[in-house]
Amino acid sequence: MTVNDSVAKRVAELRKEIRRLDHLYYVEAQPAVTDLEYDRLLEELKQLETEHPSLASADSPTQRVGDAPVEHLVQVAHAVPMLSIDNTYSREELKAYFDRTEKSLGGPAEWVMEYKIDGVAASIRYENGTIAAALTRGNGQVGDDITHNIRTIRDVPLRLVGDDVPAVLEVRGEVYMTNADLADLNLRQTEAGAEPYKNTRNVTAGTIRLLDPAIAAQRNLRFFCHGVGQVEGLTAEDHIAFLDEVGKLGIPPTPDVVKLKNSSEALKAVAALEEAMPDLPFEVDGIVFKVNRFDQRDELGIRSKSPRWLIAYKFERYEATTILESIRVQVGKTGAITPVAYLQPVDIADTTVSRASLHNADEIERLDVREGDVVVVEKAGKIIPKVVRVEKHERKRELPPFEFPKQCPECGTTLVRDDGGVYIRCPNPTCPAQLRQRLIYFGSRPGMDIDGLGEEFVDLLIGRNVVSSYADLYRLTADQIANLNWLKQRKGKDGKLIDVQVGTKNAENLIAGIKASRSRGLAKVLSSISIRHVGPRVAQLITRQYPTLEPLRAASVEDLAAIHEIGDAIAMSMYEFLHSDYGTEVLDDLASAGIDLSQPQSETETGDLPLLGKTLVVTGTLAHYKRDEIKALIEKLGGRAASSVSKSTDFVVAGDKAGSKLAKAEKLGVKVLSEDEFKAMVDDGSNEDE
Known part of the structure; x- marks a missing residue:
């Protein structure tokens, strides 16, 4: 091979590689090399083309800005x-x-x-x-x-x-x-x-x-x-x-x-x-x-x-410019730290917008948003508002970049980032902020469905140091709660907050709701205590295989991963919780408080389950079921109530005003059922795919 042949080969290799990198970066949004590595490749190509003019080509990546200015635009x-x-x-x-x-x-x-x-x-x-x-x-x-x-x-x-x-x-x-x-x-x-x-x-x-x-x-x-x-x-x-x-x-x-x-x-x-x-x-x-x-x-x-x-x-776009006054972080029930933008209130499409989620630390970096920035907030088609961009040219003074906290703002624990993920978490399971969010979820309808245990009661019970765990809820008495005071908004023109006693009626209603939740079963407990990756469906699958706590604790990661639909990540999360000091204490404490930690046999049987092995997605407004009720029924009958449509979805149950999930089902060819068709399927035991 001659020198010229060798150079020509190298030029061809460089052009091919730079085109590939351009496509990855600008089309796929998946940069494969650093800017410095890219620049070195481009500089090498420029040098070779300069030294060997005969190898120049109009379609070379070096010619992106190779044209001289035109005198005027020509019409064609x-x-x-x-x-x-x-x-x-x-x-x-x-x-x-x-x-x-x-x-x-x-x-x-x-x-x-x-x-x-x-x-x-x-x-x-x-x-x-x-x-x-x-x-x-x-x-x-x-x-x-x-x-x-x-x-x-x-x-x-x-x-x-x-x-x-x-x-x-x-x-x-x-x-x-x-x-x-x-x-x-x-x-x-x-x-x-x-x-x-x-x-x-x-x-x-x-x-x-x-x-x-x-x-x-x-x-x-x-x-x-x-x-x-x-x-x-x-x-x-x-x-x-x-x-x-x-x-x-x-x-x-x-x-x-x-x-x-x-x-x-x-x-x-x-x-x-x-x-x-x-x-x-x-x-x-x-x-x-x-x-x-x-x-x-x-x-x-x-x-x-x-x-x-x-x-x-x-549709019309509605937007406004306002000041981002501050960025604060919130701690979720699994420890995820979510930044929130607090805005100078601004009216957009007949609503007052005063805050917006910034999702995660990566989103803050992408927007380069800082406290004190002028930001453009938009609502297109009167949907959820978003921060479109930062008006960087309006920065009249140096604004320091937002520094994501290194320690949890509630408990001071060093934060950690998920492996390969975007979320930053507080790993301390006893963090007070996590306790609050966990108790709120524990009492919600998707959780243990405790009537009366809302945010106000959770804040009251934690604030008065009456409750510090799930099991503490089951040790409460009506007299203990009735004598507590909480802030309530007074009726009338002034609407001021006043300090009032909870009272006997409110206390008795809460205790009744707590009592009714004692016998929800092991699956409901596992899906309610905020184990990462373990929701209602996963808990149902696990407790069909392990209907009581003792054999579940004895199961290995491999045993759990072998359950149909349970992968390695879920199995590891479940295993680590069961064998952690925190997880052991939570479940032992619930058992000592008299909570049923077994799964009724009818829930574990696989016979006469018309939806066994089927994945269903529910969308739109239903006439005969509440959303939580139909999802619970699907899982009771052996199916999986998924939240998004994919190629593996067997059926989409579409009610009135079904939107994007219905559209995706049609695109993927997924069978769509009306509410009546779903009722007929579960009533007659049919699980045909046609």
Whole structure:
């Protein structure tokens, strides 16, 4: 091999590796190397191309900002018209559109549902696998040539992935900017004495029309593909297959697309994407519905300015700017430390927002949010508010980064991070804050279902040092509680808090509720005492195999893991609790207080269980069951009441106003039961899958 051959081979290796790393970082959000390692690879490639000009290539990663500024934008005709989308703002109008469309097709159509990204539409053309041109929508017939700026977008491949690429591929999609990148850009703007940008769409629209690609490269624009123009060589016959195909070619497809079998399901599924919007890192201003099959799209045709086979269901975005006054942390029942943002109260969409969860320490770092920051809070479609971004350019003084506590704020124990996880926990099982949360859960309906034991009573009992464990609840007397004083809000105009006695009636009601919970059984106890990973379903599975405490304590980790549906993590958590000083004390104390720690035989029998081995998900509003009641029935009859839909789900029980879970069931082909169908199944013992 000659020197030139050796260099050419190295150049090819570097380009392939850098393209792979770009795809992992910008498309998959899974960086594989450090920034320093990446920069070294890129610098080596630049050096080799400089020393060997004959090896230069227009699709090299070094050419992301390789173009000189253009003198002006040139207008170019679209090979296939790039049309706009009709909008609707109400469910009624959306239904009318579905009815018209399916009537034109002579029957139901398969639909796809996806986010309407709030960015700028663009068309990108590849010829023989290499980027050839990129245009704005323009008037639909002619657009501005923005190739020089699109080439700077790192999740847009300059060369398609793979050897078998289409001869011509023209994809349509949305150029956008994340909220985090806008915050960083606005900071640079104000530091340079320039005005900050108002929102991500405005800065995106201005950036893709810049004459100098070097400026565009600094703004970290992104791209999602959601449509197709001229194409020669793709095999997809519907939208879902198209997105999968272009994704394999290295082009990022629009995320979280849902396929629905007809318009009725599409109408029910609007909430599916709405629920996930608070966690998106980019802005959306609606939901787009498209006919999935390309042959049906051809049959429907187009109007003068828009296709008949798609529509955008848009909603207003409500946002406001406020001050993040403080960040405080709360301790949960399993010791998880959750940071909470306390905001200067601000009105958004007819509600007053004064605080929001920051989820975990990683979220604080991602937002780079600090006490005293000006933040943008948004409610899109009147759903849960979220902190969109920090207005970093509004920091008029140095604000110290928020330091996540190293010790528990309640008990002072050193905090620990989950192995491979994002949660930071207090490992002290006797932490007072954990005790409070655990007792609240213990008394709740999913727990031991103790009537009357709410937050007020828990706070009173702990505050007066009357209760310091689960078993202490069962040693209480009505007289002991009746004489305690607690703060109550006085009726009347002033509504002041006054110190009043609990009283005999309240005390007797609580004692009755506690007494009724004594015989709930071992499964209920295990799922109520906050053992990590052990909820009602897991407790039922374990106690079917080990219906009393003695054999359960004798079981090894391997014995527990061998139980159907119990994996290594759950088995280890259960075993460690049973053999810890704390776990031993909790269960021995409950036994000494007279709590039944055995499981009734009827609960462990496997005969005549119509749902044995089946996984069910319940969604929507039910007429005949409360949510906790139907879940308890499912588990009593041998089934698993899961909280999310997956390929392993056997049935989804859908009530009125079912949302995202129903949509996902339809997408995955999971059998959907009405409430009456579920009742018939459990009444007649049928567990057929059809």
